[in-house]
Amino acid sequence: MNEQESGGAGKASALVIIPTFNESQNIGRLIDTLRALYPEMLDILVIDDNSPDGTARIVTQIQQFSNAVHLIQRERKLGLGTAYIQGFRFALDRGYRFILEMDADFSHDPAMVGTLIDSAATADLVIGSRYVGNRVNVINWPLSRLILSKMASIYTRVITGMPVSDPTGGFKCFRRDVLAAIDLDRIASQGYSFQIEVNFRVWKKGFRILEVPIVFTDRTVGLSKMTKGNIREAVWMVWWLKLKSLVGIL
Numbered sequence: 001m002n003e004q005e006s007g008g009a010g011k012a013s014a015l016v017i018i019p020t021f022n023e024s025q026n027i028g029r030l031i032d033t034l035r036a037l038y039p040e041m042l043d044i045l046v047i048d049d050n051s052p053d054g055t056a057r058i059v060t061q062i063q064q065f066s067n068a069v070h071l072i073q074r075e076r077k078l079g080l081g082t083a084y085i086q087g088f089r090f091a092l093d094r095g096y097r098f099i100l101e102m103d104a105d106f107s108h109d110p111a112m113v114g115t116l117i118d119s120a121a122t123a124d125l126v127i128g129s130r131y132v133g134n135r136v137n138v139i140n141w142p143l144s145r146l147i148l149s150k151m152a153s154i155y156t157r158v159i160t161g162m163p164v165s166d167p168t169g170g171f172k173c174f175r176r177d178v179l180a181a182i183d184l185d186r187i188a189s190q191g192y193s194f195q196i197e198v199n200f201r202v203w204k205k206g207f208r209i210l211e212v213p214i215v216f217t218d219r220t221v222g223l224s225k226m227t228k229g230n231i232r233e234a235v236w237m238v239w240w241l242k243l244k245s246l247v248g249i250l
Contacts, residue, residue: 022055
């Protein structure tokens with residue numbers, strides 16, 4: 001795997017990891033927004049899977065004016081799970097106290113990043129939840145997509161017993177000791193089941209998980225990365241996790 005890493009270590013206590021593939025229409029605006037909201041608190045790591053639309057080039061241009069922006073360029077599209085694991089290792093190696101996941105398409109409100117970090121003062125993993133308290137806070141999704149997501153959440157909770165209302169949500173904040181405690185090499189999932197697996201492993205380690213309500217707004221620019229393969233993987237992944245847990249080899 002040939003990767004290029006750029007950007008020196010910053011002094012912020014938190015790092016937000018943003019995987020990208022063809023996000024040139026969003027990434028510059030998102031980085032500018034995060035830098036304006038959190039000029040001292042937050043560093044930004046973009047992990048780009050060789051986007052043909054020039055996403056990495058935009059990040060490189062921004063880096064000329066900020067040492068808080070980091071970039072890892074990967075040689076091809078390698079998946080969401082491997083991107084986040086690489087980002088987690090980057091964060092742990094550089095001593096960040098809080099490590100966040102965030103999408104590049106503004107479906108996650110940048111103004112909520114501070115809330116997730118503040119909430120991590122009393123929890124080990126904070127999840128920005130679309131469904132906490134049996135509410136549905138989703139904008140611009142077709143009904144079919146909403147039903148699929150909500151049913152996946154219920155299915156996951158019933159099979160695994162994990163007390164998380166939004167187990168596939170990708171807007172979250174970890175305390176560094178959580179990621180240091182789970183074996184990143186054992187995480188097998190990609191796509192949306194990656195979120196389920198990481199949550200499950202954190203829960204089984206006895207860490208406290210807190211969900212805070214967010215409003216999820218479907219992307220207005222660019223294309224969704226969700227595939228039928230992601231759905232199939234999530235269906236069997238919950239049973240795999242349950243079995244692994246029962247036999248004590250998770």
